[in-house]
Amino acid sequence: MTAQTAETWPLALYGLVVVGMTVAIIVISAVIGQRHRGRATGIPFESGMPPTGSAQPRFVAEFYLIAMFSVIFDLEFIFIVAWAVAARELGWAGYAEALVFMGLLAAALAYLWRVGALNWGTSGRAQGGAFRGKAGAP
């Protein structure tokens, strides 16, 4: 047994136990479990409440836009902070590069604003869509 296998065998054992237990639970409950088809068997479990309405209502899914903007702008903020820490050492060349970077960010913001991605809510999207013609909002 090499040093590497000596270190990693508990991990392999753990994996085996996990897989084995999962298989055992499924198999044992399939073999010895009881089966019945009552009125409520096929209904999704909702903590005792009988479910009402359709499962596919239309959500206003603005949070995914917010999440995307936070990725776009927060992540870029990291680079700006990193530059700011070393701004003096980097001098004017670094300043110029940071300006270019921020200019591109501003261009991205202008794009988002113009295509109506910042108009949240149901009516705002329709206004944004006016610019976009048939293609619709993003």
Add this chain to the structure above:
Amino acid sequence: MDLARYAADLKYLLPEMTLLAVAVIAMFVHLFGGRPGRRAAGLVVLAGLVGTLWLLLFAPTAPGAIYSGALTVDAFALFVKIVILVSALLSVILSFRFFDAEGYESGEVYYLLLFAVIGMLFTASATDLLSFYVSFELFAICSYILAGIFKKEIRSAEAGLKYFVLGALSSAIMVLGMALVYGVSGATEFSKIAAPALQGDPRLFTLGMVLFFIGLFFKVAAAPFHMWTPDVYEGAPTPLVAFLSTAPKAAAFAVFIRLLVTVFGALEYKWTVLLSVVSIVTMFWGNLAALGQHNLKRMLAYSSIAHAGYMLIGLAALGSRGAMAVLFYLFAYLFMNTAAFGLILFVQKKSGFGEEVDDLNGLARKAPLVSAGIVVLLLSLTGIPPTAGFIGKYYLLSAAVGQKLYLLAVAGALNSVISLFYYFRIGRAIFMESDRPERVLDVSGYVRAVLFVCIAALLYFGLFPSGLSFFATLAAPR
């Protein structure tokens, strides 16, 4: 911190910086130019691409790695960049009336395409795992959006989503491979990986290489990672397919060659076998699947898979003249595929989908000149002289023979014969079938122009290949 040198190295990135500026300008023209601005965005992008191509033709090569080994601007990178730019240029021209006629917003297409091109240009230059991955993802993400740009059309949306999900998965696999390569070697710079990696665990290094290649196989649509290709090409807008089926492959093959030469050079006996097998499977799969297709776009998608297989021959036989053969073939393939998807625009339906081979029936009566050009295109796709496709295939097969990979050469030749059957189904439909009475040829002059440029290029490089092969030999890494 050696800022002065970094600033001086900027001159090697002039083409990329120009394109970035053009893309931002095009975006503002589109956003704030009102109705004329949407058209003008395309013209700005076209002018930018022409200008950048001009810059690239006279671009200086850097005497080594720049930006601490992250990038290099050698003749090889410049050659691939020119292929990518020509592909983008032709696709932009193909797009010109297409998006207006389809009633879709067109401006975004142009600058998204430019961002994709910027990513590809950096990919062709990348000599570091990190700079490679960032630029690779830049063009990959743009191409997912381009494939699904008709978001209200269910097939285009399907194409975009499929491309994105499978692309993200293959990227994840590739990153795992990169992580293993880094783990074995402790270096991210291509030129510094090989030496320490050979001291480490050879199994991990090989596994890393295989996983790394899977991401690239996906991008070049090599079997068995090609499943997305027919669906995506069928659903994506046709002028953009001309771009998506050529330029990303050029970028991916560029990185492939760079990796094989530098990082994985010592594992040659392993990757020769791997690439040979993948190449043979890809060629047969692509060609045999294309035989049964009735949809023109799906048929051409399988044909482009087969062409990826041909180019993999050159990679497997990289030793002698393989790289040069791949570079030459990339150039020929660019014109062949752009012309092939330009041909589809001739039978474009109003809804934009469902172009069957039968729709070409009797095209020769309405458009005799174009049909004559199509014959050249079909000859080139099959690999028959006097076309660039023949010369390219000749270089690939002779590279394989030079490396004593006889099986590979035989498979390549055999596949040319198979491909003859389905390519000439297109020819038969155009010339032998009777015309459709309801046909109205509504094709813009842009499409005709692109078609004729491509066909003229195929003929020119087929009759006078020495110039291009000279530059390809010059650019091929040794």
